[in-house]
Amino acid sequence: xxxxxxxxxxWLALFSCLWTIIAIAMGMRHRHLGAIQSxxxxxxxxxxxxxxxxxxxxxxxxxxDFTLLYVYEGSSLKQPLLYKVTALWGKxxxxxLFWLWLLTFFSAIVVWQNQKPLVSTDNTSLADSAxxxxxxxxxxxxxxxxxxxxxxxxxxxxxxxxxxKVDGLGMNPLLQxxxxxxxxxxxxxxxxxxxxxxxxxxxALISGNLSNLWLHLSRRxxxxxxxxxxxxxxxxxxxxYHELGWGGYWAWDPVxxxxxMPWLLCSAYLHSAMIQEKRNMxxxxxxxxxxxxxxxTILGTFxxxxxxxxxxxxxxxxxxxxxxxxxxxxxxxxxxxxxxLRWHQLRSPNRLESLLSRESAFVLNNWILVALTAMxxxxxxxxxxxxxxxxxxxxxxxxxxxxxxxxxxLILLLLTGIGPLISWKTLTLSNFNRVxxxxxxxxxxxxxxSLVIFYLYREPETSVSTIILxxxxxxxxxxxxxxxxEEFYRGGKLRAKxxxxxxxxxxxxxxxxxxxxxxGYLVHIGIVILYIGIMGSKGYDRLTTESLTPGQAIKIRGYxxxxxxxxxxxxxxxxxxxxxxxVKKNGKVFDTMKPAxxxxxxxxxxxxxxxxxxxxxxxxIGLNNxxxxxxxxxxxxxxxxxxxxTVEVYHNPLINLVWIGVAVxxxxxxxxxxxxxxxxxxxxxxxxxxx
Amino acid sequence: MLxxxxxxxxxxxxxxxxxxxxxxxxxxGCSRETIEVCICGxxxxxxxxFKKKLTLEKTVDQIKSEYLAQYGSQFDAIMKAEGFxxxxxxxxxxxxxxxxxxxxxxxxxxxxVQIVTQPAGSxxxxxxxxxxxxxxxxx
Numbered sequence: 001x002x003x004x005x006x007x008x009x010x011w012l013a014l015f016s017c018l019w020t021i022i023a024i025a026m027g028m029r030h031r032h033l034g035a036i037q038s039x040x041x042x043x044x045x046x047x048x049x050x051x052x053x054x055x056x057x058x059x060x061x062x063x064x065d066f067t068l069l070y071v072y073e074g075s076s077l078k079q080p081l082l083y084k085v086t087a088l089w090g091k092x093x094x095x096x097l098f099w100l101w102l103l104t105f106f107s108a109i110v111v112w113q114n115q116k117p118l119v120s121t122d123n124t125s126l127a128d129s130a131x132x133x134x135x136x137x138x139x140x141x142x143x144x145x146x147x148x149x150x151x152x153x154x155x156x157x158x159x160x161x162x163x164x165k166v167d168g169l170g171m172n173p174l175l176q177x178x179x180x181x182x183x184x185x186x187x188x189x190x191x192x193x194x195x196x197x198x199x200x201x202x203x204a205l206i207s208g209n210l211s212n213l214w215l216h217l218s219r220r221x222x223x224x225x226x227x228x229x230x231x232x233x234x235x236x237x238x239x240x241y242h243e244l245g246w247g248g249y250w251a252w253d254p255v256x257x258x259x260x261m262p263w264l265l266c267s268a269y270l271h272s273a274m275i276q277e278k279r280n281m282x283x284x285x286x287x288x289x290x291x292x293x294x295x296x297t298i299l300g301t302f303x304x305x306x307x308x309x310x311x312x313x314x315x316x317x318x319x320x321x322x323x324x325x326x327x328x329x330x331x332x333x334x335x336x337x338x339x340x341l342r343w344h345q346l347r348s349p350n351r352l353e354s355l356l357s358r359e360s361a362f363v364l365n366n367w368i369l370v371a372l373t374a375m376x377x378x379x380x381x382x383x384x385x386x387x388x389x390x391x392x393x394x395x396x397x398x399x400x401x402x403x404x405x406x407x408x409x410l411i412l413l414l415l416t417g418i419g420p421l422i423s424w425k426t427l428t429l430s431n432f433n434r435v436x437x438x439x440x441x442x443x444x445x446x447x448x449x450s451l452v453i454f455y456l457y458r459e460p461e462t463s464v465s466t467i468i469l470x471x472x473x474x475x476x477x478x479x480x481x482x483x484x485x486e487e488f489y490r491g492g493k494l495r496a497k498x499x500x501x502x503x504x505x506x507x508x509x510x511x512x513x514x515x516x517x518x519x520g521y522l523v524h525i526g527i528v529i530l531y532i533g534i535m536g537s538k539g540y541d542r543l544t545t546e547s548l549t550p551g552q553a554i555k556i557r558g559y560x561x562x563x564x565x566x567x568x569x570x571x572x573x574x575x576x577x578x579x580x581x582x583v584k585k586n587g588k589v590f591d592t593m594k595p596a597x598x599x600x601x602x603x604x605x606x607x608x609x610x611x612x613x614x615x616x617x618x619x620x621i622g623l624n625n626x627x628x629x630x631x632x633x634x635x636x637x638x639x640x641x642x643x644x645x646t647v648e649v650y651h652n653p654l655i656n657l658v659w660i661g662v663a664v665x666x667x668x669x670x671x672x673x674x675x676x677x678x679x680x681x682x683x684x685x686x687x688x689x690x691x
Numbered sequence: 692m693l694x695x696x697x698x699x700x701x702x703x704x705x706x707x708x709x710x711x712x713x714x715x716x717x718x719x720g721c722s723r724e725t726i727e728v729c730i731c732g733x734x735x736x737x738x739x740x741f742k743k744k745l746t747l748e749k750t751v752d753q754i755k756s757e758y759l760a761q762y763g764s765q766f767d768a769i770m771k772a773e774g775f776x777x778x779x780x781x782x783x784x785x786x787x788x789x790x791x792x793x794x795x796x797x798x799x800x801x802x803x804v805q806i807v808t809q810p811a812g813s814x815x816x817x818x819x820x821x822x823x824x825x826x827x828x829x830x
Contacts, residue, residue, distance in 0.1 A: 352801035375783035
């Protein structure tokens with residue numbers, strides 16, 4: 001009954017969504033306030049209806065209603081409650097319902113945020129125009145979850161002919177981890193919230209209100225999206241590191257790339273939006289960029305859901321791929337038409353005063369970020385292109401992406417430091433010397449020193465190119481850090497002097513009174529830390545593999561790991577079997593590590609086992625990792641005296657800087673988003689800045 | 692002498708084995724992991740098979756070709772910059788250059804734009820200010 005109610009609400013939502021589009025559009029055209037208000041109410045109603053459907057599905061999971069196909073495929077009696085709930089987004093149709101729920105939720109928030117009494121259609125805000133766009137996108141996703149499109153089943157559909165299953169197949173064991181519980185919803189929050197700035201952009205084009213108001217109203221949404229995407233993408237990497245047993249966190253997998261590309265475009269948009277806010281320039285480009293950022297969230301979903309990368313034939317066998325293509329083309333065409341219709345109104349009244357200005361630096365920043373997105377997209381789609389031409393399947397290796405992103409990545413690192421240093425409008429020669437001299441000098445010295453150290457202490461496996469690239473990375477990192485820390489120091493010192501307080505409090509004052517700027521600087525510091533972490537963990541990681549019996553040891557970079565007794569533990573829905581390792585450094589016992597394999601019991605499918613790697617923070621300040629993964633266990637385990645176990649041990653230098661860097665980025669992002677609304681003077685057509 | 696030759700042969704085989712293990716993906720379904728990295732039972736069997744074939748004097752290329760012929764070209768973990776794949780290595784940098792060129796054009800166009808001044812008290816400015824005030828009051 002609950003499932004049937006849920007299915008009915010999905011169909012009702014289809015009509016309420018259509019009503020939103022029709023009512024608001026007709027209301028604006030015929031100046032009918034009642035129709036506009038009715039459209040707004042329908043938006044809220046759609047959220048209510050989809051929430052009912054979503055709750056119905058969650059309820060079905062919690063109550064183990066295996067008469068529903070989706071629940072049967074994604075859950076089991078013994079599955080912990082947390083994973084019964086997170087099974088909502090475990091497979092395609094449920095994840096699309098979750099996406100839709102988020103979209104209708106955010107649409108309802110837009111209604112709430114922009115409430116005002118409708119006294120005349122003259123003050124109909126562009127938010128109402130944005131609601132039309134949001135409803136259009138919602139309509140697409142509702143169509144998907146109704147089950148009308150082949151390849152996507154209604155998540156609340158029951159087994160035919162009253163079939164009843166006593167237990168489910170269980171969620172994929174790889175997904176039953178805390179990081180995987182939060183990675184998909186956060187990623188979806190990031191993807192879906194990008195719809196809002198896009199909708200406001202389209203709202204501005206539809207309504208003809210092409211002042212900077214749409215930027216102002218959607219700024220926090222864009223930053224919120226960026227924060228959610230940053231966390232979501234990182235949690236995905238963290239999950240891969242902990243669960244997949246290959247010692248790495250990023251392999252340029254198509255699914256990973258699909259999440260990274262919108263993040264890159266969102267980062268570009270946040271920068272170029274600042275140019276429009278401060279200088280009233282790049283209006284057309286911002287419309288295009290926010291549309292691209294949103295479009296890539298749909299494209300990413302298309303890439304991962306249609307199976308087109310793994311097989312062109314899989315794509316052709318299901319209608320869902322074609323449906324996504326039609327939707328993307330409709331979006332692209334509609335956006336292009338709207339921009340062309342408003343082309344002359346989007347022309348900027350201001351000019352660039354100097355190529356040596358922050359505006360130019362931000363344009364270059366956009367160049368790199370958008371180019372990187374295009375390069376990654378090309379590499380992701382290369383298997384399809386290659387198969388179409390050569391008739392041979394292929395996979396693009398990680399090494400390919402690592403090679404193509406290095407140069408733009410290093411340019412981006414330098415721009416991360418240059419951008420904050422250059423002033424708006426123009427950089428004078430005296431300013432140039434003042435702001436660039438110290439960072440340049442320090443970075444060059446640091447690069448030369450690091451080049452010598454990396455070369456003298458290199459291992460045989462380390463290539464010269466790795467050493468050179470590492471030195472360039474150090475150059476960029478020191479440049480950025482020096483530049484930004486000097487900004488904090490100068491600003492903090494000024495505040496401290498003015499308020500008669502210490503330097504530390506002065507810096508806190510600085511953050512409080514200019515959150516966006518200095519929060520942004522913190523983000524840049526986080527990016528530098530991330531780069532150093534990537535340099536260490538990708539450039540200098542080591543792997544050693546041995547087959548061991550009890551008492552035998554494996555050695556890596558001064559550590560000796562001695563295999564001890566096997567152990568076995570029983571848990572609710574899995575058994576854990578592993579080996580105790582004693583870790584020695586320089587002959588002294590350092591710690592014990594317990595890598596294991598987890599065997600999950602699933603009805604009808606046989607046992608599935610996952611690798612539960614043991615990870616230990618090592619090094620002077622714990623920035624490095626020792627990582628042990630176990631191979632398949634012998635039949636007589638925990639006795640493995642006669643049949644050795646394959647053990648892989650990784651040493652990953654500086655890998656914890658990856659997580660620390662992202663954490664600093666998040667702190668900076670949260671500080672920046674807290675900044676209050678931009679003063680009205682910044683929204684004048686001339687874009688005069690008072691910040 | 693024989694011992695030295697055997698040791699050299701063993702070292703060469705180890706080097707060849709390592710090269711092989713890095714050059715193909717495991718077909719087990721683990722996410723695109725090479726045999727060197729993949730820790731499943733399938734990878735271990737493949738490694739044993741490769742060792743056996745190396746002792747039978749087969750070359751790395753021969754063993755790799757047999758593996759790909761049996762399991763599919765999508766398990767090739769090396770993408771050489773030759774043949775049609777050369778396009779994959781060139782196009783990204785062409786894209787980088789194109790976008791760089793677009794940026795330069797945009798910057799030059801923005802530099803050439805004439806400043807359009809609006810007379811004080813223009814309706815656009817008044818309307819915008821009024822709209823901002825209304826939003827501020829309602830928040």
